[in-house]
Amino acid sequence: MTAAKDTPHLSAELAAFAANLRYEDIPAPVLRRAEDLLLDCLASILAGASARAVQAIDRYAATMGPADGASEVLITRRRTTPLFAAMVNAAAAHVVEQDDVHNGSVFHPAAVVFPPALAVAQALGRSGRDLLVAAVAGYEVGIRVGEFLGRSHYKIFHTTGTAGTLAAAVTTGRLLNLSPEAMLNALGSAGTQAAGLWEFLRDAADSKQLHTAKAAADGITAAYLAQDGFTGARHILEGPQGMAAGMSTDADPSRLCDRLGERWALAETSFKFHASCRHTHPAADALQQALRDNNLTEADIERVVAHVHQGAIDVLGPVVNPQTVHQSKFSMGTVLALIARQGRAGLAEFDAGLDDPGVASFRGKVEMELDPEVDGAYPQRWIGKVTVYTRDGRKLHSRVDEPKGDPGNTLSRAEIEDKTLSLGRYAGAATEQELRGLIDAIWGLEKTEKVGALLPGKAA
Amino acid sequence: MTAAKDTPHLSAELAAFAANLRYEDIPAPVLRRAEDLLLDCLASILAGASARAVQAIDRYAATMGPADGASEVLITRRRTTPLFAAMVNAAAAHVVEQDDVHNGSVFHPAAVVFPPALAVAQALGRSGRDLLVAAVAGYEVGIRVGEFLGRSHYKIFHTTGTAGTLAAAVTTGRLLNLSPEAMLNALGSAGTQAAGLWEFLRDAADSKQLHTAKAAADGITAAYLAQDGFTGARHILEGPQGMAAGMSTDADPSRLCDRLGERWALAETSFKFHASCRHTHPAADALQQALRDNNLTEADIERVVAHVHQGAIDVLGPVVNPQTVHQSKFSMGTVLALIARQGRAGLAEFDAGLDDPGVASFRGKVEMELDPEVDGAYPQRWIGKVTVYTRDGRKLHSRVDEPKGDPGNTLSRAEIEDKTLSLGRYAGAATEQELRGLIDAIWGLEKTEKVGALLPGKAA
Structure with a gap:
């Protein structure tokens, strides 16, 4: 943060914004919209429960990860560490193509923001407000990173995987209460892990689920490491060997810190109405x-x-x-x-x-x-x-x-509840009663002292 | 594998080579050199035990991963699942800059090949020969991928992180006995996770350890998922939205399958003599x-x-x-x-x-x-x-x-043993007696029926 005034340190500005954001700073309609987007995301996760690729990632998580923990794998009701819960939930979030999208960045924020937000909040026993602030921070940073990387990036790279890793890191970092300096390190470690190529699409391969799973998991890794003093590049976004240098030809630095704290990119995010790209x-x-x-x-x-x-x-x-x-x-x-x-x-x-x-x-x-x-x-x-x-x-x-579904033509809470009931029951992942409990939990999130499990555990 | 003769399917050729490689196909000097490189790598891992960045990754692995398993974290003697053992060992392997390098690809194969090879062989109870074949496959593929991606790639991307993810996937895939088709899927899932930017270097940040750790971990993820039917892009290397398209401007497809089975790139690998880049x-x-x-x-x-x-x-x-x-x-x-x-x-x-x-x-x-x-x-x-x-x-x-240290000026087994004793004791990670046991274990690897722990566990 000692950069000269004429060469702004953009990555540091972004990190400081994320680290310093307070609940009180966020307008109420943005917070309410964050709740809408969270519920919409949880519904998409449940709808993805039966997908073969998602179940493969869940089995992998069970093979490599612990069989207990405080974080909830929504599609199986297992509990494990936040790394694996977020990995599986994020894999499921994007599979039915019903999750949200931010038009300007061509980025699907919910799939990579809410799984880490929920899993880490559950692991650390954070409040509903903490979760919401973390998610808003993740949206604001991730969307701006996507806009910054531009259209040339999106031609080859799956922005939800790449920008998503930074969004997940910021979300997690906020729940870990990272300092601005540590948040900058988290961005560095996230950006250097950011990946995801569109090549899979022509083969109808399963990579899209891997991209969201890994963005969530790698973002968690970046933030937890930063909390432990692990350092990252200080200019991972704009530096001469950073993300833009390697993965974009039309990066626009003016987008990176565009009206931070004034413009709420989260509120520009669209709900999906059709179940397609x-x-x-x-x-x-x-x-x-x-x-x-x-x-x-x-x-x-x-x-x-x-x-x-x-x-x-x-x-x-x-x-x-x-x-x-x-x-x-x-x-x-x-x-x-x-x-x-x-x-x-x-x-x-x-x-x-x-x-x-x-x-x-x-x-x-x-x-x-x-x-x-x-x-x-x-x-x-x-x-x-x-x-x-x-x-x-x-x-x-x-x-x-x-x-x-776009901001000027958005869904009402009643429409979101309908969509939740429809998606949540699609794969038989939850009953109507469970979904109504989930809806109530999200509408009451602001008053939740300590985020716990959102669905009943599996009967033994 | 149904590609027309005039458009060779390079990724599939590479996958088939890796999946079909047999111990008998590999010349004895290449196998002996693989043992040399393995021992050299284990020594580097031990020398990295005291590094702050490595210890942070180890603590992270302990936070997120299981507290038991068959795979050995060499620097702490903990046992866990192969994902986390390989992650920590790979983080440690590259930190003292004494691990091997392949000149033509500017790639450090050992750091990303042997940690998965060891951890997965221990987890699955594979033989020493299985481990050696898997490592040779990882070297041959990873080096060719590095050569293929070329100098423009290396200017921005840390090839050991990117090509290394594919090398780790192939190594793991070989131990999982993947079919050629599944190996192609593993390459696809590895390539779409491949990452690592040089930007950290100007800040002396810790990312290099994250790059090797993640290459090993992500390669394991790709291979285990492929074993479970998870599909990946079929042309992840050469396709129009694949690795070369996104991360290179001078990729050379002729390098990718260069004399597979005749040229042994592993034997071109150099040992490091000075403790520097x-x-x-x-x-x-x-x-x-x-x-x-x-x-x-x-x-x-x-x-x-x-x-x-x-x-x-x-x-x-x-x-x-x-x-x-x-x-x-x-x-x-x-x-x-x-x-x-x-x-x-x-x-x-x-x-x-x-x-x-x-x-x-x-x-x-x-x-x-x-x-x-x-x-x-x-x-x-x-x-x-x-x-x-x-x-x-x-x-x-x-x-x-x-x-x-180069192939025409290489280290003798006595010099490698000396280097092992020197590196292994550098951080106090192992005693001379333990190191002599380790040396014997590697020189006897070919006859080992079932790869077990290489070092005594920590006394309780």
Whole structure:
């Protein structure tokens, strides 16, 4: 923190913000939104309980980690150390593609922030307020890191894995009450572990679950080590051999500390409405609107052109003929087929749609085109634009400026509760009664003296 | 493995080689060298026992991991699961900068190969031969990955952390008897976790220990998950969003499967003679020779120019005024000062040299200059060239073509035993009697039916 005034020490500013953030500093609507996002995340974790990749990570955690502890593996009700509880919960959080997203950073904060927040708070017996402050700190830092690393980073690297490691470190570090100096060390140790490549997507491989699991686990490692005096690079983000130097060609240092304490990036985070990759959502909303406004059914549609940003083409383009349910959530053709045929693209629709010849046939009618306006607005705004060509020769344009779930078009608490009940029961991971208890616990989190288990343990 | 002949599937070839390698396929001198390198690594681990950063990682392992298991934490004699034993041992292996190096890949294989090899062999009760085959597979793959990623990678990324994650995965995968297909998945999961940035070096931060610890741990994670059916990217190395795409600008695919089964890269690996960063060794040897040939002492020297490759300038250049013993091992001025003043640059000399004004004064007499011949030969050959300007006006050139410890100038088994006794006692981590038992165990490894603990457990 001895940098000259003309060369701001950005990593240190970020660390100091995270270390010094107090509950009283955070506006009430931001805290309430943090609770919303936490509940939404817990629901996503439960919905991921039955996924093969998640269960493999859970078995690995059981092989390598202790069989007891204070931290809760939500999907099995086991208790273990925070490292393994956060690893498994984070693996589960992202698998059904229903967790939150921050548009500007193309980053899914909840999946990597709340699992460490919950596991470490349980391990240390911290209060609900402590957990909320830690989560807000994690969101604010992680989102800014994602924005800083930019679009060139996201073309190759899974930002939720990379920026997510720093978000998890900050969240954990806050619960450990790290000093600004120790928090800077935690950032250094997190950044030098940050990883995650998009290459897996073209094979429909399981890496996405590994990325969130490892971001959470590695962030915990970074923060616990920092608490014990372990040092890290002091300029891990902006230094000449740091993250931006190695993993970005368009990093923007002005984003890193953008209006810290004034701008609340957490409140800019969107809930997911469709059960698919976020890149498909704007076009899905635009198609939904086109169907509604023109009273169309699937049978009326000759073909659909989705006018998209380059990032959508990069991520979704390789997925031509999806082989798994998970991969189908990265297929624009599948998503628009489900919207056209069933009006919605939820978990159940994806499960049923994989082997449905009608869905496969509709996929052939969908194409993506790079749209300069959509691309220019991205990633700050995710504009949805489709052109629908009907069998009777009409050419219909539809446009949605703010997709459902975005801050200006957000979910109510009632909608979040509904989503929680739906997701939590999807995999049979929890009963309705348990989910209602979970909902009550989160709405009462602010008054919780000591965060304990959120679900009953497994009967022996 | 169904790739067309004209587009070889390099990651799959590498995986198949590792999965199919048999003890009988490996020439006896390569197996004997593997034993040499294992013993050299164990000695380095013990010498790292007292390092603060290593002890922090050990405490972290004890906080998060189980308090029992079959795998040995060599520095504390605790037993735990292979994940944590390998993590701690790997952290310790690289700290005193006495572990091996492969010149062409600028990669330290032992530190990331043997800790998983030992910990997993102990956990699964594998034979000494199994351990050796696994280690050879790890060396062959890791070295080729390092060569493939190239010099642009090494400018920003710590290859021992990145390529090391794949080496650790292959080593572990071999002990788990993964099929070629599962081994390919292990490579995918390893590559997408691969990380490690050089940024820490300018702050003398502890990240180097984290990099080896995490490479070992993450490689174990990748392989165990693959055994359980967890999939990874099939082209993690060469794919359009894979490691080379994200972390290299000069990747050379022809290196990845270079003469697999014919060329034994393990036998190209060098032992370290000086206790410093390998980039300092060629110049240190050349200065030693200049002193000897011209019968010079420190007092005769006006200044020294070390003629080096660009990589030396990149790594050592930022270290102008070292603040810690570890950082001083990356200071060309310090290394040459110790050679000039004491004739050698071993662990004890570095400890004593940090606050020695004579060393600091000599540092000011040393400069590095980029040398086109040295740079052109690097990294295949590490030529040492210095010019010594004497107080009496002479300008002496000295050149060493193969540094001590390199394959053509290697250490004998007697020299390795001496080095083991010296390193193992450095931190008081083991007694001479224990070390002699360790030496016998490694020389008898080939005949060991079931790898057990190498050192006596801690008395209660």
